[in-house]
Amino acid sequence: MTDTILKVKNVSHWFDSNRVLHNVNLDIKRGQVVALVGPSGCGKSTLLRAIVGTHPPLRGEITMRDRGEARLVTSPGRDRGIVYQRYSLFPHLTARENVAFGLMLDETGIPFRLFCRKAWKKLRKNHLEQAAEMLEKMKLGASLNKYPPEMSGGMCQRVAIAQALIMKPAALLLDEPFGALDEATREELQRILLTLYAENQTAREEGRDPPHTVVIVTHEINEAIFVSDRVVGLSQYWDWREAGETSCPGATIVYDKKAPVFSPDDERDFLSFRDQKDEILHAVFDPEFCQSYREYVALARTGSARKISNRSKR
Amino acid sequence: MIGKVGSKNANRVCALVSIAALLSFYTYLSHERHRKNPDDRTIPTWSQLWEGVVFLCQKPDTEETSGLLAAALEGTGLEGETEKHAGFLEGRILWEASKATLARLLGGLALGLAGGVLFGVLMGCFPLFDAGVSPVMYFASRIIPTAAMPIFFTLAGIELKMYLAMIAFGSMPIVTLTVSQYVREFPEELRYKAYTLGASHAEVITTAIFPHILPKVIDLAVLMIGPALVYLIAAEQIATGEGFGYRIRVLSRATRFEVVYPLIIILTVYAGAITCALKALQRFLCPWYLIGRR
Ligand SMILES: Nc1ncnc2c1ncn2[C@@H]1O[C@H](COP(=O)(O)OP(=O)(O)OP(=O)(O)O)[C@@H](O)[C@H]1O
Ligand SMILES: [Mg+2]
Numbered sequence: 001m002t003d004t005i006l007k008v009k010n011v012s013h014w015f016d017s018n019r020v021l022h023n024v025n026l027d028i029k030r031g032q033v034v035a036l037v038g039p040s041g042c043g044k045s046t047l048l049r050a051i052v053g054t055h056p057p058l059r060g061e062i063t064m065r066d067r068g069e070a071r072l073v074t075s076p077g078r079d080r081g082i083v084y085q086r087y088s089l090f091p092h093l094t095a096r097e098n099v100a101f102g103l104m105l106d107e108t109g110i111p112f113r114l115f116c117r118k119a120w121k122k123l124r125k126n127h128l129e130q131a132a133e134m135l136e137k138m139k140l141g142a143s144l145n146k147y148p149p150e151m152s153g154g155m156c157q158r159v160a161i162a163q164a165l166i167m168k169p170a171a172l173l174l175d176e177p178f179g180a181l182d183e184a185t186r187e188e189l190q191r192i193l194l195t196l197y198a199e200n201q202t203a204r205e206e207g208r209d210p211p212h213t214v215v216i217v218t219h220e221i222n223e224a225i226f227v228s229d230r231v232v233g234l235s236q237y238w239d240w241r242e243a244g245e246t247s248c249p250g251a252t253i254v255y256d257k258k259a260p261v262f263s264p265d266d267e268r269d270f271l272s273f274r275d276q277k278d279e280i281l282h283a284v285f286d287p288e289f290c291q292s293y294r295e296y297v298a299l300a301r302t303g304s305a306r307k308i309s310n311r312s313k314r
Numbered sequence: 315m316i317g318k319v320g321s322k323n324a325n326r327v328c329a330l331v332s333i334a335a336l337l338s339f340y341t342y343l344s345h346e347r348h349r350k351n352p353d354d355r356t357i358p359t360w361s362q363l364w365e366g367v368v369f370l371c372q373k374p375d376t377e378e379t380s381g382l383l384a385a386a387l388e389g390t391g392l393e394g395e396t397e398k399h400a401g402f403l404e405g406r407i408l409w410e411a412s413k414a415t416l417a418r419l420l421g422g423l424a425l426g427l428a429g430g431v432l433f434g435v436l437m438g439c440f441p442l443f444d445a446g447v448s449p450v451m452y453f454a455s456r457i458i459p460t461a462a463m464p465i466f467f468t469l470a471g472i473e474l475k476m477y478l479a480m481i482a483f484g485s486m487p488i489v490t491l492t493v494s495q496y497v498r499e500f501p502e503e504l505r506y507k508a509y510t511l512g513a514s515h516a517e518v519i520t521t522a523i524f525p526h527i528l529p530k531v532i533d534l535a536v537l538m539i540g541p542a543l544v545y546l547i548a549a550e551q552i553a554t555g556e557g558f559g560y561r562i563r564v565l566s567r568a569t570r571f572e573v574v575y576p577l578i579i580i581l582t583v584y585a586g587a588i589t590c591a592l593k594a595l596q597r598f599l600c601p602w603y604l605i606g607r608r
Contacts, residue, residue: 054506078512087501092525092602101521102511110516147602167511 004065005030005213006051006171011060013046014251019145021057022048022240022250026232028171031200031210033193035224035259036217039285040236042251046174047234051215052082068171078106081164083174088160089148095159096144100124101132102167116208134162138192154185163190165212172196173217178223186223187268194264225259225273232256233284239292245249255296288300358496358572366572370408378567407573408580409569414556415546416584422481423542427535429482435527435578437490438497439519444445448491455487461544463552472553477546484545492534496597529603530597536589543585 008026012019019147020043028034038044051053051062053076062073076082089098104113104127113120126131132144157177164172164306178186193214200210218224224231233255236248243249260273270277282289285297320328344357358366433451437444459480470476500523508522548560558581565573597604 050512052506053527054502054509060577076509078510080510082507083559084507087503088507090504090507090522092528092600094602105514105517105521107509110520147605149602149605154348163511169510256401305331 003030004028006215007065007070008047009061009063011047011050011057011062013043013057014048014250016303019248019250021043021050022252024060024234024252025257028213028215030213031204032230033197033200033212033214033216033228034230034232035228036215036218036232037221037224037255037280037284038232038251039236040219042234042236044219044234045175048082048173048215048217051077051171052080052173055114066172076118078102078167079082080171081167081169081172081176082243083157083160083172085176085179088177089156091148093136094147095143095151095155096128096131098148098159099134099163100127102163103130106167131162131166135159138162139301152185153222154181154189157181157189158192161189165196168211169229170213172212172214174214174221176217178218189224190227191264192196192267194262194266197227197229197261198264209281221277222270222273224280225276226262226268228259229261230257231259231276231280233280235284237284237287237290239290241290241312244259253297255280257296262287355569356571358575362572363575366570366574367576369573370576371406373406408577410556411558411561411577412580412584414601415550415558415581418477418481418557419539419542419546419584420588421474422546423485423538424483424536425478426485426538427489428540430486431493431531433486433490434493435497435519435523437494438500439523445492448494451487451490454483455491459484459485460548463545463549465533466549468555472555476553477549481542481545482551485542488541489534489538493527493531496530497523500526525600529596529600532592532600539585539588541585545582547581578596 004027006026006028008024011021011024013021024047036044036047046055051073053062053073056062056074063171064073065071073080089095090101091103105123107127108120108123115300132141135141135144138161140155140158140162142154143151143159146155148159151159161172161174162197163178174190181189193216196212196214200212202212214228216224216227218278232253234251235254236251238252238254240249257276258277262268279296283291340357341360344354346361347354347357348359355362400418433447435452437447437481447578463480466476466480470479504526505518508518513521546557547559550557551563555559562574562577565571565577
């Protein structure tokens, strides 16, 4: 049940002389909700793009294993859902059509849709029903037939999450999904992620595989700790001089610890995890602090957890 | 305040006032003209214009049109070629000219747009194809179709296919370049997203990119009506055959301006009607596009 779904191995990436990622190693297990934090421009999006497969890393490899063989990631595929901050929805489709879009693309092809019109019509009806159900779950039952420009930013992001989730992806990837939203809307959406984690818990209790594995990129540390059960810090501030480099070779993982788990209706109390926030600020965001990158990596990449502090069970 | 939108009725009144002003100015002009020279035909009175419209819509009187034709051909060196213009003597002028001109215009535009969208989408999607084709398209888009007209006449005669080819070649390079730009502006995030939802390359083009650029392509079609009409009318005025350009030339030579004015106005109305039809099509096919800019 703790099998690795996503494995990032020795990944480095650079743009000409701008070295962005250096030897990034990350194992993500089924059912984890991982928050990826780091200073602006450290390469969070670059790492996520590599995982999505749109921009494979220049060195190292990323593999996905969702039941069966591990597959090397070289291009985007339907096993990884993605939600971006902007352009999260197709503007020419209504909320419901946007959610049904993936079902259509996944289950049918152009010849089928062109030449088996009757069967396609029937299937389409079923897709739209599934999509409506999914949107009800996201509390968007009243906006099924709205186009993206008619919806607020928060509603659009909820539709986008539904659009990705309906595909039952092995990993759901989110790149600053709530970055453009106001604080109240942000909290609503954070609670949706907590719902996903709660569904994982229920599945675990019932002895099933947890259905959702999530990686969320954010620059908001409170958000990271609140929604995730594991916070990973990516930063260019580490002891690269000790590694014999004369200039920064790029960001690497300098922080990797469990985070407290909240249930969807828990109060959101930032004070309760202020210590961890300060620790992350220090370890990841402080340019003056260039200690060994292993210091705050509690969940070692091999999986043999070297726990420095365990704050997850409250 | 600047930019403040007025009420609907106020807008209508303003429009009516300016149209009324234009019409009264014309009435005054033709009245003055006819006071000085009662036989004037260059600025016809309203009753003369009405006669012109009737002339356009009625089956022609063979004698009258033969006279017209003789007057039109006089001094052009083509006096002996009346039989070439036999079409002039049959059928209602407006009906025949409309059929010919609209078939050429719509057919040529449809061909130019279809080719332009095909090439434009391919150029936008495949940079290598773009690298190969775009220099040719840039060059072709700079060619002035009316300058190349004699070549078209020589190669394809004066039949329908010549007009179609001319309008299609005249509009396709611009359409191609513009559409390829539209495709490049398609947000990469949406492209990636389509792939993560299981789309094939063909599906990314047909279900994500194409619907997204369709409303802009329709706007582009509206814009292309103007240039297409310029090429078409210029060609019709040179070639001998049927169509608005040809009728206008012949009737102007015979100083039948009471017929020429209605012809020009009807042609304008046609262009306006096509624009309205395309806009309606856009509203019908792409309701989302207008929501975004309300
Ligand atoms: N396509 C590109 N070409 C060249 N340089 C790039 C490209 N994409 C990103 N970079 C550079 O890579 C570095 C990391 O960028 P990235 O977008 O991954 O940062 P980020 O951590 O997501 O930042 P933010 O928090 O601002 O989103 C930056 O220095 C950026 O300038
Ligand atoms: Mg980013």
